[in-house]
Amino acid sequence: MTTLAPPHQTAGPKPVLATAFLGIFLINLDSMAMNVALPRIGLEFGGSTAALQWIVDAYLVMFAALLLSAGALSDRVGASRAFGAGAAVFTFASVACGLAPGLGELIGARLLQGGAAAIMLPSSLALVRQAFPDAVARARAIALWTVGGALAIAAGPLAGGVLTGTLGWRAIFFVNLPVGVATLLVLARTPRSPRVARPLDPLGQVTAIVALVALTFGVIDGVQPVALGVAVVAAVAFVLVESRVAAPMMPLGLFRSRTVTLSVVIGFVVNAAFYGLVFVLSLYFHDRLGLSAMAAGLVFVPMTAVVAVANLVSARVAARFGPRLPIAAGQLICAAAMAALLWVDEGTALPVIAVLLVPIGFGLGCAVPSLTAVLMGHIAADRAGMAAGVLNSFRQTGGALAVAVFGAVGLRAGLGAAVVMLVAASAAAWLLPRRFTAG
Template sequence: MPSSPEKVRVGRERAGADQDKRRKALILVTCCMSLLIVSLDNTVLNVALPSIRAEFDASVTGLQWAIDAYTLVLAVLLMPSGALADRFGRRRVFRVGLVIFTVASLLCSLAPGLGWLIAARALQAVGGSMLNPVAMAIITNTFTDPRERGRAIGIWGGVVGISMAAGPLVGGGLVEMASWRAIFWLNVPVGLVALYLATRHIPESKAARARRFDPVGQLLVALLFGSVAYGIIEGPLHGLASPVVIGSAAIAVLSLGGLLWYEPRRDEPFIDLRFFRSPPFTGAALIAICACASLGGFMFVNTLYLQEVRGFSALEAGLFMLPMALMTLIFAPVSGRLVGGHGPRLPLFVASVCFTLTGLLLALTTSPAGVPIWALLGGFLLFGIGFGTVNSPITDAAVSGMPREQAGVAGALASTSRQVGTAIGVAIIGSVVAQAHLTPTTFATAQRTTYWIITTLGLAILLITTTTTPTRRPTPTSPPQAPAPIEPQHRKPQRP
């Protein structure tokens, strides 16, 4: 029988372990709440687009900017915010982000016109850029065991499913009972509770050696993303041969060339291009772009179709999206467990098949008479399985491919790829829709083109998975290594 001192020691160890579990659980809950308000905001906004269009007499192009103003600003600021958190403290930046996002949500609800709404959405993105990547860094530094981290990321991905499930229903109900402005009120109580929990339970942490800021690189990335999106969105309105489109293409090419020339010559670049020499890391970024482009376009076109063409209310449209949300909610944690035990290839393969089948099913059944209800519901189910399955392996690959002291940058890279994909999807598919009048006959052609685009993106994910993704995750004894220190190309090697 163990002695009394031994019993005391064992009891203290168990109490300490239980307290550590509770602490980790509260940290995970707080971080997931930040993801909830960001994801919920995007889901709810899609359901409210027809109401915004009616109140402001907005064009399809204006609706595209209501979404892409957020995603583009978010994509540009995610990495600087991650580096800012690594340098000045992750909890501090996380709390500032919660304040900005909550205040900007109130401004969105008070917007007197479409331009004001777009500006408030951009301010939301400033706060949002300080939430998800920083929260991922906090999770990574809290859950250090690979399997434990995989489960935590699975729960994190499940929050997207919760937001997708609650967003269309709650948002549709608020639009029906009040107005589209009420959808932004949801962020206020959640943001305040998350702020309180972050203050109480999240410990402050910083990187051992924070990255330097790179304003030139950041400006080049902003010009690249912004010009590409602007050219795609405004192209149908001005024409492909217009100065607007040609000028946007020229700015994009020059910005990309500037990035490729300037960034390798910095000691600590804004985007370390050498990380993309790793096939798994590059594959994860490309898959994130393809998956989120599919999501952004799929939600955009089907929201307009259900309400503007089929004549459903916002609440009825939300009910149609419920199967997709439930599948995302169910399969996100399943995918996290698969990644933790077997690596990312299997869930990515499942996701690619689901995206491809969704596009094929809906493309082949679309007609001027409309999409059959059974096909529409089947498409939502398949897409939900695919999107729920794809998130965990993307995030895990991005975080595992970066050194732990730069976890903020790792989370930012994963989130940046998602936002870039969403912006591109809304820009491309929204431009296809913008060329069609919102009548059953003309809209059917745009729909069919949209679904073929989603099919192509699903096949692209399958190809990328097959060629870049390892069959199993790296073993815990072989953690990913940080890249070797950069030797700027403009410096001459020193003589011995």
């Protein structure tokens, strides 16, 4: 690959990490906040459960589909430039969500938000990868990067409940404005990233979007054979395109590596379990338990609050014992807690539900940082954007499909499926490398 411009060495890694931290915070903040507001949005716009699923999945599907190209785009234009453009568009789309006059406009603005987030996430992770060449220091930096998302996830439910109950659900999106501006201001102090001459893959991108949208629609709309058929055809076309183009956005050769394959599968399972759970529990709290948005947000707070602590624990455990332990143990902890939730009903006290959710936040918080660090250490620095795009595309696809499936099959069936997947993925984690590699 040909480097078009050298990175400026005008600042150390701390401003870079601060920028990436704010970016991941921005991406995650209204994701959790919005979940507790979904019933209120449904009441205002008269939306069905399927419509509420699309408010979530419009974001997740576009996020997942564009992540693949976004990784290559980040490498091509430079991670810092890609990140800045994504942050600006995300902030604009958030304001558009807050001003949406109807359900269609809200879903459209969510699509734009998801596309912008897709650009931000791999570029923010690539910034960290480039700023911390040492494997151990990089693992710690990635853990701090994930803390940004964890803090947003922790604050999201309570912020969403408070804002919805006082100012209305639209305030959830408007709160992104000051965060987005702060992110861009910090970015202005970071060094420019190198640019790599990496071609884009428009045909692969189109087939990926068609496959994911058709699959999600087919599941949400009650297992539609036509939509599912389109998804299969588009998926086959995507594989054929990626196997033939000169510069695929998702090189199939990556999956000859056991580390890459296991990382993306585990990432898919982790996000599927988390997003599916939060979506169906939010509706369960409102529809079955009659909780307000604020009360529902409070129930989630203990679970989300421990995620940041678990991120830091993950880095320390991985540095001492290797990454496999926090990845495998974290998923088992989560699976056990989800199994316990199978017995929750209308008579279960809210504090009990809140306590049962805590191990889920801790377990997933342990798994994700080490999983991300394993993959980033396995990939060369000049392909960091592409690798981050592949991993997080699979993660967001897992979240999007889980929202569709959990919403269709209900709380208990969804939880049962998540438990089985988490146990299997936990066992697979022991096939990952014993130690971090230098990349």
